[in-house]
Amino acid sequence: MAESTFDVCVIGAGAAGLSVAAGASQLGLKTVLIERSQMGGECLNSGCVPSKALLAAAKAAHRCEFTGIPGVSGQPPRVDFAAIKDGLRGVIATIAPHDSVERFRGLGVTVHRDTARFLDARSIQVGAIRLQARRFVIATGSKPAVPNIPGLDRSKILTNDNVFDLRNKPDHLVIIGGGPIGVEMAVAHRRLGSSVTVVERASILPHDEPELVDKLRDIMRGEGISLQENVEITSIDHPFGGVVVRLRKDGADYAVSGSHLLVAAGREPVFDDLGLEAAGIAHDPKGILVDARLRTSQRHVFALGDVIDAPRFTHAAGYQAGIVVRNLAFRLPAKAHYEALPWVTYSDPELAHVGLTEAKARERYDGKVRIERVPLKGNDRAVTERHPEGEIKIVLGSHARVLGASILAPAAGEMIGLWCLAVSRKLTLRAITDLMLPYPTMGEIGKAAASRYYQPTLFGERTRRLVGALQWLPPW
């Protein structure tokens, strides 16, 4: 068996592993990257990229028919589902060079396309090769969790691994799970002409601000999406050419029939064939165990991305990669924390969030929080664009420190950046009121919310008396 020794060995070439490999190698560390399947991992091939490309097609289809502008009438779109799928492949192919073997070899990384397995804490096997490294980085990602439901046949379901390969439009897509995948796929398929039912055991988007979720729920229902929430799935049948999902709610039994079943019920870490026992790396069913520096129980082995029990987003993986590189290259004790973590559900309108929700803030600060909110319908740009549905909600701590923000708006994902800065830098609302923002933009609702906070003080009796007194002073 051939042997090679590296400074850093990265297992998994998804968002997490690629970012570490690029950083380590550009800092001069001898780096090897091992990927057994597709370069770019889930985000590029079966996650963020195809889902957002599908949503873009769905949005275009919706806009054809519902222009929202008086005097501009639309028509029902002609949707060629197979051509849309070809288009998704085109989008993936456009981005793929950035994650390719060629690019990484160009950066000086040794790339192996095979499965990695630990032989012991200091060496792994990749095909016929044995590799040794001073530091290891596990970035092996996650896979769809499939709930144990009587009658569910794994060979007859869709997950994010195969839903983007469907060439024919589903007549009626039943989706288990109302998290971000369930909601995004519901919006996309409904707008492309499928009937859609979402079956959720709790409430949809449970981590977001409930009032904004209520508004989004109304919009989704208005578009004809059936949302079955707080239901228990008692069994599933897969009759020829379809699916029947039996449900129980408040003691009553009923069933939903569809043509296809998409399971979007959460994720499971991928490490079953990685040889973690041989390496003495501790894990539990939720992921590989790490400390705040992302070190595993073997201190020279790091783990990050979807394989650990932390927020599972591409931007979280990128952030964690920075922590890992600082630890392994500079020996800095950098630690991961998620106070300023944003997330966005790319529905239409989008629902974006950063920091604490009101409920979490009240829990943490013993109820001492203040809320500012402004509906989008008072924003001039929202009016001109005929997009009045939406709102910003800001959660404030003492001295108006921004603890969290949520936005429901057409491009909420773009608007949340300002609030990521406010939360991560512990800014107060004063920083926002002092900003000059372009008019007319939807981003101005954030400033409107901030101004509203100071209005009672600014235009209050004390200030008015002070202004009155100042008028008696001689001009200067």
Ligand SMILES: Cc1cc2nc3c(=O)[nH]c(=O)nc-3n(C[C@H](O)[C@H](O)[C@H](O)COP(=O)(O)OP(=O)(O)OC[C@H]3O[C@@H](n4cnc5c(N)ncnc54)[C@H](O)[C@@H]3O)c2cc1C
């Ligand atoms: C439908 C969908 C939409 C999403 N949309 C968004 C979004 O809009 N925004 C966002 O931020 N996040 C989104 N996510 C989440 C995002 O895709 C993940 O958080 C991210 O891809 C995780 O990256 P990773 O590198 O940890 O894992 P992965 O991308 O899964 O990469 C792990 C890699 O490791 C390889 N591997 C595993 N075991 C081995 C082994 N033993 N040897 C060699 N290689 C191995 C795998 O083949 C894989 O390529 C979405 C996810 C889904 C499913």
Ligand SMILES: NC(=O)c1ccc[n+]([C@@H]2O[C@H](COP(=O)([O-])OP(=O)(O)OC[C@H]3O[C@@H](n4cnc5c(N)ncnc54)[C@H](O)[C@@H]3O)[C@@H](O)[C@H]2O)c1
């Ligand atoms: N826009 C984005 O950033 C984006 C988009 C898609 C996915 N993602 C990431 O991908 C990951 C997976 O997304 P997801 O939506 O699958 O997971 P999730 O865990 O966020 O949501 C799964 C939902 O399924 C429900 N569920 C689970 N078992 C069920 C059952 N038996 N019956 C009914 N409902 C059931 C849960 O209550 C939950 O609401 C998430 O961690 C997310 O971070 C992100």
